[in-house]
Structures are given as structure tokens and as C-alpha cells.
Amino acid sequence: MRIFVKLLLLFSLFPLAFSNENSSSYLIPRPLIKNIDDNVNLHCTSWRFAAETNNLAPWKTIPAECADYVKDYLMGEGYVVDVERVSEEANVYASSFESNADGKDIWIFDIDETLLSNLPYYMEHGCGLEVFNHSKFDKWVEKGIAPAIAPSLKLYQKVMDLGYKVILLTGRRENHRVITVENLRNAGFHNWDKLILRSLDDRNKTATMYKSEKREEMVKEGYRIKGNSGDQWSDLLGSAMSERSFKLPNPMYYIP
Amino acid sequence: MRIFVKLLLLFSLFPLAFSNENSSSYLIPRPLIKNIDDNVNLHCTSWRFAAETNNLAPWKTIPAECADYVKDYLMGEGYVVDVERVSEEANVYASSFESNADGKDIWIFDIDETLLSNLPYYMEHGCGLEVFNHSKFDKWVEKGIAPAIAPSLKLYQKVMDLGYKVILLTGRRENHRVITVENLRNAGFHNWDKLILRSLDDRNKTATMYKSEKREEMVKEGYRIKGNSGDQWSDLLGSAMSERSFKLPNPMYYIP
Numbered sequence: 001m002r003i004f005v006k007l008l009l010l011f012s013l014f015p016l017a018f019s020n021e022n023s024s025s026y027l028i029p030r031p032l033i034k035n036i037d038d039n040v041n042l043h044c045t046s047w048r049f050a051a052e053t054n055n056l057a058p059w060k061t062i063p064a065e066c067a068d069y070v071k072d073y074l075m076g077e078g079y080v081v082d083v084e085r086v087s088e089e090a091n092v093y094a095s096s097f098e099s100n101a102d103g104k105d106i107w108i109f110d111i112d113e114t115l116l117s118n119l120p121y122y123m124e125h126g127c128g129l130e131v132f133n134h135s136k137f138d139k140w141v142e143k144g145i146a147p148a149i150a151p152s153l154k155l156y157q158k159v160m161d162l163g164y165k166v167i168l169l170t171g172r173r174e175n176h177r178v179i180t181v182e183n184l185r186n187a188g189f190h191n192w193d194k195l196i197l198r199s200l201d202d203r204n205k206t207a208t209m210y211k212s213e214k215r216e217e218m219v220k221e222g223y224r225i226k227g228n229s230g231d232q233w234s235d236l237l238g239s240a241m242s243e244r245s246f247k248l249p250n251p252m253y254y255i256p
Numbered sequence: 257m258r259i260f261v262k263l264l265l266l267f268s269l270f271p272l273a274f275s276n277e278n279s280s281s282y283l284i285p286r287p288l289i290k291n292i293d294d295n296v297n298l299h300c301t302s303w304r305f306a307a308e309t310n311n312l313a314p315w316k317t318i319p320a321e322c323a324d325y326v327k328d329y330l331m332g333e334g335y336v337v338d339v340e341r342v343s344e345e346a347n348v349y350a351s352s353f354e355s356n357a358d359g360k361d362i363w364i365f366d367i368d369e370t371l372l373s374n375l376p377y378y379m380e381h382g383c384g385l386e387v388f389n390h391s392k393f394d395k396w397v398e399k400g401i402a403p404a405i406a407p408s409l410k411l412y413q414k415v416m417d418l419g420y421k422v423i424l425l426t427g428r429r430e431n432h433r434v435i436t437v438e439n440l441r442n443a444g445f446h447n448w449d450k451l452i453l454r455s456l457d458d459r460n461k462t463a464t465m466y467k468s469e470k471r472e473e474m475v476k477e478g479y480r481i482k483g484n485s486g487d488q489w490s491d492l493l494g495s496a497m498s499e500r501s502f503k504l505p506n507p508m509y510y511i512p
Contacts, residue, residue, distance in 0.1 A: 042333055042334060042337055043337070045301075045334070046334070046337045046338050046341055047341075049305075049308060049338055049341075049505065050338070050341050050342065050345060052305060052308070052309050053308050053309060053503040054501070054503070055341070055342050055345050055346075055502055055503055056345055057345060057348050057349060077298055078298060078301070078302070081298055081299070081302045082302050082305055082306070085302055085303075085305075085306050085311070086306065086311050089306060089311050089312055089313060090311075092313050093313060245310070246311055247309040247310070247311055249305065
């Protein structure tokens with residue numbers, strides 16, 4: 001009976017909640033500080049869910065009120081636990097196949113926020129609160145010191161051990177090939193089959209378009225794309241999609 | 257400087273964290289009760305993120321330790337706020353197009369946990385903790401009293417006002433057509449263009465396959481699938497995918 005009353009309450013709250021732009025305005029009043037904290041947490045968790053499931057319209061910066069929330073998530077245990085889980089699930093899936101006798105099974109990895117972490121850069125630039133600055137970010141890339149995301153390195157080694165060919169497909173440009181290779185090697189990544197960077201021809205394409213075209217080429221060459229790991233939906237959606245895609249968390253930026 | 261130390265700590269924690277099956281075992285000790293609560297919350301939020309982004313292997317029940325977490329999410333503000341946001345974002349997208357002069361733009365909606373809520377049923381059956389029971393659930397469906405998810409009803413009316421044709425594409429079976437129509441009407445849904453239910457021929461197909469085939473038929477008939485709303489990735493992925501998909505939250509069950 002109590003459940004029925006709660007449900008009545010839930011459904012009667014829906015229309016009211018939807019009619020307000022500030023969706024937290026209908027919450028039952030509670031002591032002020034707790035209330036503000038709870039509301040921000042609720043609002044920003046909801047925002048993160050929407051971002052990570054690709055429900056949001058294209059966005060350039062994180063909501064200002066979520067700046068601390070995003071930083072806490074990235075620097076606390078939340079991000080680590082999420083990244084671990086993605087790698088573990090991908091590992092279970094990758095291990096579920098029989099041998100790949102013809103060597104045609106491939107696994108695609110994106111690089112930034114998938115294999116390498118740019119958190120040291122983003123921590124100095126508001127973790128998504130500042131509009132992306134190409135020239136500043138290029139300077140960071142050119143240092144070649146982005147650390148490995150350890151669970152991704154573990155998955156990388158695992159799929160290689162299982163006999164998958166590894167393709168790195170990144171939005172980084174060709175002029176960063178040398179430093180990218182150096183950075184990847186220093187971070188522990190070796191023996192990939194192919195590293196595909198954006199050429200001048202790909203300059204004006206969305207990431208979805210550019211990456212879809214590259215995947216189509218792989219399929220035409222007879223490869224089977226068994227797995228694809230990326231932190232952006234533009235790494236994963238489009239044409240010639242992988243049999244399974246693994247979405248790493250990234251609450252800092254959106255690439256169309 | 258403090259940031260640098262925190263980052264060092266973060267990256268040195270990664271391998272340790274990944275090496276433990278219980279991913280929370282490396283957390284810094286804190287007072288016991290708070291610690292357990294925090295860990296469960298962290299663990300279950302991470303599980304929910306993985307479920308909602310389609311990173312998990314197929315699953316039949318929610319993790320036992322997340323039973324209260326899932327119930328609290330569904331009965332508290334979390335679910336309401338998330339569902340509202342999906343509808344709002346879909347609304348923004350749907351409104352972004354010019355007129356649809358030839359009447360060929362369509363919006364697809366799934367039914368269960370998208371337009372209609374089965375929460376009254378799931379609240380009595382562990383919210384995902386019990387293995388799905390077809391005959392019990394059928395009895396609930398046959399009552400025809402599932403309430404509307406109000407933000408979805410709002411979106412439904414909006415896309416209809418904007419001139420989209422609305423197609424309802426559900427995993428419910430043909431023998432539930434009459435009660436489904438009655439339930440939808442009583443909940444406020446009217447004037448859809450087509451209601452597609454699973455025929456006997458579709459019985460052994462995965463939802464992804466069945467729904468993809470139905471979408472392919474729509475495309476062959478000259479329709480443009482502009483939007484697709486569903487709580488399962490099997491509503492959204494496959495072939496003839498929509499230009500934009502909107503993933504409603506559902507931490508209770510998984511349909512392949």
C-alpha cells in the first residue's frame with residue numbers, strides 16, 4: 001500500500017517537474033546547505049548520464065554549476081572505477097570468441113581519453129569549463145607526456161594476446177604522428193598494426209564521418225571489427241560499426 | 257603543485273585498482289558505515305553508468321548489492337530528472353528542423369519504460385532483482401493500467417504537433433494489441449500512425465534484429481527516421497538507425 005502511495009506521488013510529480021526549467025524546484029524543502037549540495041549532485045549526475053548516453057545536443061563546455069562535480073568525479077574514485085569496469089567488460093567480451101585463425105579480427109582504439117589521458121592538461125584548464133583551445137592543446141600534445149590509462153593498457157595487452165590486430169584510429173592530425181608514437185611507446189603501448197591519423201583531406205569532416213570512412217576501408221579489406229573502444233560516441237557510431245562498442249567515460253568534452 | 261601530486265596519486269592507483277576484483281578495496285579507510293554507504297553508492301553508480309552506456313555483457317538481474325540503490329533511484333528524484341532531461345533534449349532536437357512538407361519524417365517510440373511505465377509491477381518484483389517472469393509480467397500487461405511517463409507524453413505530443421508521423425515499435429506481442437491500444441489511450445497517447453507489435457514470425461529474433469527489420473521497411477517505404485526514443489539499446493542500435501537516438505534510463509532489465 002505504501003508503494004502505491006509513493007508511485008502516485010511519483011507520477012503526479014512528473015508533469016510539474018517537466019514544466020519547470022529548473023527541474024529541482026519541486027523538491028521537498030530540506031535544510032539549506034544539504035539541499036543545495038543534493039540538488040547540484042542530482043542535477044550534475046543527470047547531466048553526466050545524458051552526456052554519456054549521447055542524449056545531449058552538441059555541447060562546448062560543461063555546465064558551470066557542475067565544475068566541482070566533474071573535477072571531483074575525475075580526481076576521486078568515480079572515474080577510475082568507471083574506466084576499470086569498461087575495460088573489464090571489454091575483456092570478458094574479447095575473450096568470449098574462439099580462435100581467429102585468419103588474423104582478420106581487429107580491435108579499434110581511439111587514443112585521447114581512451115588509451116592516453118589528457119587529465120594533466122584539462123586539470124589546468126577547468127576540466128571542460130573552458131572552451132577548447134586548439135593551440136594550447138596542441139602544445140600539450142607536443143610535449144608527448146600524456147600518461148596511459150592503466151585499465152586501457154591492460155585491455156590493449158589482453159586483446160593483443162588474444163590475437164586481435166589492433167588499429168589506433170585517432171582524431172589527432174598527421175603532423176603529430178611522430179610525437180604520438182613516442183608518447184604511446186613511452187606509456188607502454190607497442191605493436192599496434194596500424195595508426196591512423198587525420199590527413200589534410202579529412203580536415204573538414206566530423207569525427208563520425210572520418211572514422212566511419214576509415215572503418216569502411218577496414219571492412220572492404222576483409223577485416224572483422226570485433227571491438228571498438230572510445231570515449232566519444234563519434235568514435236563508435238556511424239557506418240561499419242563494430243560488433244560491440246565500449247564507451248569510456250568523458251564528462252569534459254564533446255566531439256561531433 | 258597540489259594538482260600534480262593528486263594526478264600522480266590517480267595514475268598510480270589505476271593499476272592497483274584494476275588488479276582487484278573488488279574495485280573498491282583500495283579506497284582510503286574512513287568511518288565504517290559511511291565507507292560502506294559510499295562504496296555501495298560508487299559501485300552501483302558505476303554499474304548504472306555501464307548499463308546505460310551499453311558496456312555491460314548481457315545481464316539478467318541487477319547486482320544484489322545494488323537493490324536498494326536502484327529502488328532509491330527509481331522512487332527518488334533521480335529517475336524523474338533523468339527522464340525529463342531526455343525528453344527535453346529530444347524536444348530541442350525535434351524542433352530544430354524546418355517543415356516536413358512531404359510528411360515523410362517519422363519519430364519512433366518504444367512502449368515499455370519509454371511511453372508507459374511498468375514501475376508499479378517492478379516495485380512488487382524487486383526492480384530487476386528477480387529474474388524476468390514472462391507469465392507474471394503478461395498478467396500485469398493484461399491489466400492495461402500502466403501509467404504514462406509524463407515527460408514522454410509531452411514529447412509525444414510535441415513531435416506530433418511538429419508534424420512528425422509517430423510509429424510505435426514494441427517488443428510486446430500481437431496478442432496484446434487490443435489491451436495495449438486501450439492502455440495507451442487511457443494514458444493519453446492518441447493518433448499514432450502505426451503500432452507495430454511482434455508477430456509469430458518475429459518470435460525468435462532478438463529485439464535488435466526485429467526492430468532493425470521494421471526500421472528497414474520504413475526506410476524502404478521512403479520514410480526518414482529522424483528520431484527514436486527507447487530505454488533499451490536494442491531499440492536504437494542495428495540497421496536503419498535513426499538520425500538521433502534518445503536513450504531513456506532503465507536500470508532494471510536488459511533486452512538483447
